[in-house]
Amino acid sequence: MKFVDEATIEVIAGKGGNGAASFRREKFIPKGGPDGGDGGRGGSIYAIADRNINTLIDFRYARLHRGKNGENGRGSDQYGAAAPDITLRVPVGTTILDAETGEQLFDLDRHNEKVTLAAGGAGGLGNLHFKSSTNRAPRQTTPGQEGEQRKLRLELKVLADVGLLGMPNAGKSTLISKVSNAKPKIADYPFTTLHPNLGVVRTSPSHSFVIADIPGLIEGASEGAGLGHLFLRHLSRTRVLLHILDVSSADPDVDPVEQAVADAKAIVEELRLYDADLYEKPRWLVLNKLDMVNDPQDVQKRICAALDWTGPVFTISALTGEGTQDLTWHLQEWLDAERQQANIEQDKADGSYVAEDPRFDDTRSDAE
Incomplete structure (x- = not known):
């Protein structure tokens, strides 16, 4: 017997960090050239199918999922750190649709199947990328890209x-x-x-x-x-x-x-x-x-x-x-x-089953 359990969520990936405009300035090296690093990537948002979950009830309360922005680049060839990703665990059998158009985007029908809901923005380029034989002191940089933003509808035909x-x-x-x-x-x-x-x-x-x-x-x-x-x-x-x-x-x-x-x-x-x-x-x-x-x-x-x-x-x-x-x-x-x-039978069929070592079974008595 199946019924549709559904929830509507909004996912906003993080923005990439901006590239830095910097020049190497050290003692005895007055014209060291550009050394501005790139910005870090923004945090992406993923969904993964988990057979240990059987409802979407948690997403009815947590509707907004926002990734963090990547760090800006710095001088001394320092690149900004990438933001951590967010992984949403959903039941196996979840269908993900675009809430505005109704288009089906993903159908997660296998355990551990993973998809990208919103990709984080790429980091901007620092000025060290723009140096050339004719442009030895570039001040050009690029800003970080905006992360993807989507409004999604999750549907689960629950058994x-x-x-x-x-x-x-x-x-x-x-x-x-x-x-x-x-x-x-x-x-x-x-x-x-x-x-x-x-x-x-x-x-x-x-x-x-x-x-x-x-x-x-x-x-x-x-x-x-x-x-x-x-x-x-x-x-x-x-x-x-x-x-x-x-x-x-x-x-x-x-x-x-x-x-x-x-x-x-x-x-x-x-x-x-x-x-x-x-x-x-x-x-x-x-x-x-x-x-x-x-x-x-x-x-x-x-x-x-x-x-x-x-x-x-x-x-x-x-x-x-x-x-x-x-x-x-x-x-x-x-x-x-x-x-x-x-689950054990499925893992055996997939070849991923690992039997537990009885030596680490805490439930056995000392007499055994």
Whole structure:
């Protein structure tokens, strides 16, 4: 499942330093000739794709990136120092467009791919470059060039890490609104989401993942019934599925556990009919609306027994937020491990993988 995360930034490279007009004046050398050095290059601004970043949220707050100017040249053949460059780290899959024309400039689709967003200005020439047999005391210099300036739009088609799966009104929209920045429509009457909602779940300043609320499925979705069939294909791109079950019931004549089990079996069957690979994808069971049941542990035990469930299971209340933090922390830990393994496999394929030396493993005990 993908959605477009975007940010608009302005990049201004540094100006080059001016060339110097100077002449060598030392004792016994009254006419030493020109010795003015060149100006230093202005700081350039680069972008590099980093697979350890998955959102552009930082660029929504840091919109202006300005490089420093190069130093001016000096006498005694001293050249000005070049200004340091700025490197902006963006997620793999970021597309960079000209914000004014809409022209696509770069598409960073590989880890460590680096491009120049704005080149720093070249330094000016000192007067030592203009000496000749007919012009032995040149006073000509050139100023440093201005650095490039651009207004850019960054777009990222983010791959959702977690997909929410469940019947209409199971509480998926409420859950995504509680744990992320997404603001889907929520109401106290039964309805189904018409469009996928996606949000970034930030578990720490440096850790986050993307969660997708897929429109609710109904029986027959794999054959085209309802809206769910339009989005079942997107679930195959997620890393893990959260199967949300409503463990409450507004009808006193209906056993909520039996209804939840029936809903779960129906959705699992739709997954099996639609795609065998999707059916085998990692799936966690999330029992929602525990604030509306008297004995959550008993409900969990009965549902797991009826489904013969042996995988991860969490009980939450998306409305009050109870249990949601524990769920997101476990998801982040699991996703980090998956990403690390994927990176190792990619490095092995590229031939750049270096195995860690066990002699420097601080996690081993002295007994080992």
